[in-house]
Amino acid sequence: MAPKVILTRPLDPTLLEGGALLDRAEQDGKIQLVRWTQDKPVDRQWLLDELRKGGTEGLVCMHNGEKIDDELLDAAGPSLKVIATMSAGYDHVDTAALKKRGVRLGSTPDALTAATADVGAMLVLMASRRAGESVRAVIDGKWPSMPWNPLLLCGQSLKGSTVGILGFGKIGQLTLKRLLGFDVSRCLYSTSRPGVALDPSKDYFNTLATASFHGVEIRPAESYDELARECDFLVTCCPLTPSTQGIIGASFLAKMKPTAYLVNTARGPVVDSDALLAALREKRLAGAGLDVVTGEPNIGADHPLVLEPSCVVLPHIGSATVQARSGMSRDAVKNCLAGVGVEGFEWANEVPLVLEHRKLLLTIQPAVGQYIKESDTNLATDVAIARSKRFLRMMAQPFEQSTKSLWGIEEIMDKQRGLDPDRSADLNEDDIAALQAEADAAAAHDAMADEEAALLATEQNGGEDVAMQQYDPEDDPYQEIDDAALASMALPDLPQPLLGFQGLPPPPPGMQLPMQMDEGLPIPPPQFNFGEDELPIPPKQYGEDELPQPPPFL
Numbered sequence: 001m002a003p004k005v006i007l008t009r010p011l012d013p014t015l016l017e018g019g020a021l022l023d024r025a026e027q028d029g030k031i032q033l034v035r036w037t038q039d040k041p042v043d044r045q046w047l048l049d050e051l052r053k054g055g056t057e058g059l060v061c062m063h064n065g066e067k068i069d070d071e072l073l074d075a076a077g078p079s080l081k082v083i084a085t086m087s088a089g090y091d092h093v094d095t096a097a098l099k100k101r102g103v104r105l106g107s108t109p110d111a112l113t114a115a116t117a118d119v120g121a122m123l124v125l126m127a128s129r130r131a132g133e134s135v136r137a138v139i140d141g142k143w144p145s146m147p148w149n150p151l152l153l154c155g156q157s158l159k160g161s162t163v164g165i166l167g168f169g170k171i172g173q174l175t176l177k178r179l180l181g182f183d184v185s186r187c188l189y190s191t192s193r194p195g196v197a198l199d200p201s202k203d204y205f206n207t208l209a210t211a212s213f214h215g216v217e218i219r220p221a222e223s224y225d226e227l228a229r230e231c232d233f234l235v236t237c238c239p240l241t242p243s244t245q246g247i248i249g250a251s252f253l254a255k256m257k258p259t260a261y262l263v264n265t266a267r268g269p270v271v272d273s274d275a276l277l278a279a280l281r282e283k284r285l286a287g288a289g290l291d292v293v294t295g296e297p298n299i300g301a302d303h304p305l306v307l308e309p310s311c312v313v314l315p316h317i318g319s320a321t322v323q324a325r326s327g328m329s330r331d332a333v334k335n336c337l338a339g340v341g342v343e344g345f346e347w348a349n350e351v352p353l354v355l356e357h358r359k360l361l362l363t364i365q366p367a368v369g370q371y372i373k374e375s376d377t378n379l380a381t382d383v384a385i386a387r388s389k390r391f392l393r394m395m396a397q398p399f400e401q402s403t404k405s406l407w408g409i410e411e412i413m414d415k416q417r418g419l420d421p422d423r424s425a426d427l428n429e430d431d432i433a434a435l436q437a438e439a440d441a442a443a444a445h446d447a448m449a450d451e452e453a454a455l456l457a458t459e460q461n462g463g464e465d466v467a468m469q470q471y472d473p474e475d476d477p478y479q480e481i482d483d484a485a486l487a488s489m490a491l492p493d494l495p496q497p498l499l500g501f502q503g504l505p506p507p508p509p510g511m512q513l514p515m516q517m518d519e520g521l522p523i524p525p526p527q528f529n530f531g532e533d534e535l536p537i538p539p540k541q542y543g544e545d546e547l548p549q550p551p552p553f554l
């Protein structure tokens, strides 16, 4: 029997390729299609009832207002194979619930990149040239009483400005490329790992080369603070995840220049609306352009951000070109048909449902394995161990950073110190000095550990100073390590504590591993154990909404 597929919004086959594909698959008897036929969001009860009838294998759904959660997945039961959302973002989908049930997820990130980047650039221009305010003045008939004067409706120029892009995936990069034509002079970008440069394999549009061709300096911001401080235009293009929710909040906005503009083409909740409103009203920020707002689509004419003259609000039209929507519908339908096994269809984009904790562990595992091997089998060559330790530390760096945001180490530390979670504002000089002292102690401790290792090595070498053993790059196995080599490194069985995420194995005698995280902030002792296929759940002692969640991978 042909697989049953549910479609939650009509897709006009004359304009939307996905609609035509689905119609044909239905006519050819390749699927049984159940459609929601009204041109408005699917009624949740209708959908649940339809799913409870049983046998549904695929669901083509939309982003707006269609939550894919436990209740819906339970209603669908075990026949469900694929959720295909006609959107790039999938923050409406409970990915853990899908993973638990073995349901696959498809999304449509590529088809809308250009359209969304256009709107990002448009909002930069609209906000900085006060287009919303200007159009409103004309519509309200105020032009005749608004004689020209030198500063009437003046904004800030893009020429020579610094653009900040938060979330430097395809949309972020293409938004920047659009803006290069306006003679901006510098771009700072940030992914979920501030300070980490764009992986060239993720430079989808030759962005780095094009920027330098335009004479535009482009580099990762060292921190979110630097991003906030330096940019004249900040465009948010990141996915909405627990760690990006509210990332543009009061403390971020407080660091921005009063002449700067914020543009949000990501998701409403990435920006704290109240904090933004306060910054705009108090003229701590020059203006904002929002394609997305928390609470959409229920944003009435009386919404304070709509009423705020320096803010221009669009009704989430980032992907609203016929071409983008047609491509999105095509990709969503392809994902669905491939997911239910209709011959001749391939996934356009499957979202990997590997959860973030696991990804991090997988990244660091090979290096840890290598380190253990060195320590176990090669105790005599302390120089090699020291080098492997260094290498491990290098590998661990993103892990440390992500772990910090994963568990909100800083917040936890602040709570231990009795500080407000919105910490930076609350750190007094004593706190800063204490933090600095901790960081210095950690660094000294580290240096001591290095010295101890060298001493131990000297002893084991019958008194011959190991420093005398010349470091020969030719002999250094880590010189050659690249991603491929790393992936192929034999990984010894990891000791149970490591699988249980209990930290690194004990260091060899006389050597300390750098367990102190940078800035002296230790990883809190793990409060949980998990099996190989399970995921660690962050400790919850601070209550769910206080604890930051896993970092996104942009």
Ligand SMILES: O=CC(=O)O
Residues within 6 Å of the ligand: 063, 086, 087, 088, 089, 090, 112, 318, 319
């Ligand atoms: O916002 C639009 C999308 O995620 O497709």
